Amino acid sequence: MVVERSNLLSMMKLSIKVLIQSSLSLGRTLDSEYPPLQQFFVVLEHCLKHGLKVKKTFIGQNKSIWAPLELMEKLCPESADISTSVRDMPGIK
Numbered sequence: 876m877v878v879e880r881s882n883l884l885s886m887m888k889l890s891i892k893v894l895i896q897s898s899l900s901l902g903r904t905l906d907s908e909y910p911p912l913q914q915f916f917v918v919l920e921h922c923l924k925h926g927l928k929v930k931k932t933f934i935g936q937n938k939s940i941w942a943p944l945e946l947m948e949k950l951c952p953e954s955a956d957i958s959t960s961v962r963d964m965p966g967i968k
Contacts, residue, residue, distance in 0.1 A: 883922050890915040 893911045898904070905912045948955050 879925065883918065883925060886918045887915075887922060890918050 890911065894905065894915055897909075897911055907913070
């Protein structure tokens with residue numbers, strides 16, 4: 876499964892590279908009949924079917940604005956005042 880994931884990601888990188896190079900060299904937009912564009916969508920479909928997900932980042936799976944602040948509170952309790960004042964700011968949800 877790890878090898879398959881690696882192969883899919885390599886194919887996706889190669890497909891994107893070919894698309895960018897061909898778009899720049901042709902100097903035009905690519906239409907749906909262009910074979911490298913079709914290949915890109917096939918590889919993208921395989922990635923989605925395989926269930927590839929992004930790796931965990933600093934924010935983590937929770938992509939809200941509060942996740943980094945909550946992490947900061949855990950790592951440095953003195954920063955609780957900062958996150959509290961940010962949460963109390965008008966216009967921030």
